[in-house]
Amino acid sequence: MTQTLTIRRPDDWHLHLRDGAMLQAVLPQTAAHFARAIIMPNLVPPVVTGSDATAYRERIMAALPEGMDFTPLMTLYLTEDTDPEDVAAAHASGLVTAVKLYPSGATTNSASGVKDFSRVARVFEKMAEIGLTLCTHGEVTDANVDIFDREAVFIDRVLDPIRRDHPDLRVVMEHITTADAVDYVKASEKNLAATITTHHLVINRNHILAGGIRPHYYCLPVAKRETHRLALRAAATSGDPRFFLGTDSAPHTDANKLLPCGCAGCFTATNTLSILAEVFEQEGALDRLEGFTSLYGPAYYGLPVNEETITLTRTPPSYPDHIDTGDGPVTVFDPQMPLHWSVAG
Numbered sequence: 001m002t003q004t005l006t007i008r009r010p011d012d013w014h015l016h017l018r019d020g021a022m023l024q025a026v027l028p029q030t031a032a033h034f035a036r037a038i039i040m041p042n043l044v045p046p047v048v049t050g051s052d053a054t055a056y057r058e059r060i061m062a063a064l065p066e067g068m069d070f071t072p073l074m075t076l077y078l079t080e081d082t083d084p085e086d087v088a089a090a091h092a093s094g095l096v097t098a099v100k101l102y103p104s105g106a107t108t109n110s111a112s113g114v115k116d117f118s119r120v121a122r123v124f125e126k127m128a129e130i131g132l133t134l135c136t137h138g139e140v141t142d143a144n145v146d147i148f149d150r151e152a153v154f155i156d157r158v159l160d161p162i163r164r165d166h167p168d169l170r171v172v173m174e175h176i177t178t179a180d181a182v183d184y185v186k187a188s189e190k191n192l193a194a195t196i197t198t199h200h201l202v203i204n205r206n207h208i209l210a211g212g213i214r215p216h217y218y219c220l221p222v223a224k225r226e227t228h229r230l231a232l233r234a235a236a237t238s239g240d241p242r243f244f245l246g247t248d249s250a251p252h253t254d255a256n257k258l259l260p261c262g263c264a265g266c267f268t269a270t271n272t273l274s275i276l277a278e279v280f281e282q283e284g285a286l287d288r289l290e291g292f293t294s295l296y297g298p299a300y301y302g303l304p305v306n307e308e309t310i311t312l313t314r315t316p317p318s319y320p321d322h323i324d325t326g327d328g329p330v331t332v333f334d335p336q337m338p339l340h341w342s343v344a345g
């Protein structure tokens with residue numbers, strides 16, 4: 001039985017670091033294992049302009065503990081008022097790695113997102129021209145569409161039309177949760193990839209609803225039925241470079257999760273690599289873990305892979321069940337299965 005596994009240092013292609021006391025507390029959890037991460041811009045107010053991203057980047061670097069090495073890859077939050085020239089300048093200066101599309105109302109802090117997609121066509125044109133990636137929260141917000149169908153309907157009604165209108169636009173479907181999304185990515189010839197979270201490889205909708213309601217498993221897009229989880233596991237462990245890791249680690253305090261109307265998000269930064277090693281081992285695909293965590297993301301984004309490595313050892317990991325933040329405790333995602341792999345050192 002394999003006892004150690006050394007892989008190139010991973011990157012996280014979808015991460016929420018928040019701001020202030022929360023940023024201070026969660027950043028070291030990610031920086032302990034990851035070299036880089038795509039930083040989500042859904043702050044209040046959102047990170048919309050190049051100057052917003054510059055300021056946020058500085059706050060992140062100021063929160064990074066001495067001796068830790070971590071590179072935040074910044075994103076801009078797309079609004080109907082986004083200026084294509086501001087986006088182009090932020091890209092040209094090397095400040096931003098992607099632009100993020102939130103359909104208005106789809107998820108946490110998405111009120112400033114897009115309602116009328118025709119109003120952002122000029123931004124898409126510019127992005128296609130300069131080769132800047134669009135990351136999507138892929139759910140429609142139409143109240144008439146069942147929440148479990150919102151990702152599949154987004155592909156048909158929103159994403160596919162955008163990709164037909166802008167065939168050179170590079171897109172990442174983020175945190176995919178359905179077999180429909182897996183199939184859509186596989187059927188595309190170019191300019192499309194998807195991130196998959198740690199938690200969607202582990203939970204299905206029963207975890208949220210069976211035997212009592214469990215807010216810590218509630219995230220968006222909401223976990224779907226088991227067939228979809230299995231499709232995600234197959235895609236993640238297949239070695240297809242169009243699927244790579246974006247944890248979507250999304251910290252909310254327990255006070256904000258455990259409410260009559262609680263926040264969406266699972267906090268997985270602390271134990272993601274132990275969980276992923278378990279999942280890949282269960283699938284007989286430990287040799288493909290490195291591709292998913294460390295190789296395919298940089299390849300899609302046109303960035304170099306990390307030269308440093310990390311070593312996983314077959315030792316049950318120990319980590320706290322929550323982390324303390326200045327805003328209150330944040331519960332670490334519980335995968336409800338024994339874990340056997342730890343990150344060494």
Ligand SMILES: NC(=O)N[C@@H](CC(=O)O)C(=O)O
Binds near residue numbers: 137218220221
């Ligand atoms: N995934 C989530 O459930 N929540 C994210 C937002 C998002 O990524 O959609 C958050 O910011 O809390």
Ligand SMILES: [Zn+2]
Binds near residue numbers: 221
């Ligand atoms: Zn999202």
Ligand SMILES: [Zn+2]
Binds near residue numbers: 014015040250
């Ligand atoms: Zn997210």
